[in-house]
Amino acid sequence: MEIPDDIVMSLAVLAKLPTPAFKATVNAAADKLLASGAGDNGDDFLGSKAVANVDPIQLKASFGAATVTFVEASKSNQTVEGLSSFLEELSLEEDKQKHFCAKFEENREKFRVLLRRTGFALPHVTDVDWKLEYYMKSNQLEKVNEPHFTLQFATEDNLGETDQVQLTCSLAQMQDLVSKLKDASKRLELLKETN
Numbered sequence: 001m002e003i004p005d006d007i008v009m010s011l012a013v014l015a016k017l018p019t020p021a022f023k024a025t026v027n028a029a030a031d032k033l034l035a036s037g038a039g040d041n042g043d044d045f046l047g048s049k050a051v052a053n054v055d056p057i058q059l060k061a062s063f064g065a066a067t068v069t070f071v072e073a074s075k076s077n078q079t080v081e082g083l084s085s086f087l088e089e090l091s092l093e094e095d096k097q098k099h100f101c102a103k104f105e106e107n108r109e110k111f112r113v114l115l116r117r118t119g120f121a122l123p124h125v126t127d128v129d130w131k132l133e134y135y136m137k138s139n140q141l142e143k144v145n146e147p148h149f150t151l152q153f154a155t156e157d158n159l160g161e162t163d164q165v166q167l168t169c170s171l172a173q174m175q176d177l178v179s180k181l182k183d184a185s186k187r188l189e190l191l192k193e194t195n
Helices: 005-016 019-034 043-047 056-075 080-089 094-118 171-194
Strands: 124-135 146-156 162-170
Touching (some): 005 019, 005 056, 019 043, 019 056, 019 094, 056 080, 056 094, 080 094, 146 171, 162 171
Antiparallel strands (some): 146 162
16 A cells, blocks of 8 residues: 555554544544545544544544545555554554454445546547548549548446547558557557566
């Protein structure tokens, strides 16, 4: 998992909270992630009895850290064991680890669905079909004699929905496209060699 250093520091603050406040914060983070109201920032849990004696600034930092940890663990498809190891490295008490991991396991699929739904991934190409057409003349011109390529790309977005994108290009445009794809392929090969 890629957790920024400031979030790791906030997780240390979360770890030091009393157990009832810890559980209330973790529960609120999971609930707010899955809540339908996207503008809700989790302020209402500050009024609960479990967190009444805790500094609101520490609670907000802890709430944010728990939220980021749920998102990052879901994004990297972390196992409960992996998440537990990460929390153990932060010196989190065993009962707090178990509660955090149980909340994650309970909502893992919901978090992943939420990530897929709110992701910014562009559709990716899954298939390409092409055909070459040769225009000899048109309605306006007696003699054209130009090849045209018709490309049809099958795409899939982050929700699994497919679409078809079609474009037509001249010989020069097709040569430019092929050249750029060859360049991208070479760069990919160089990247593979360096890793």
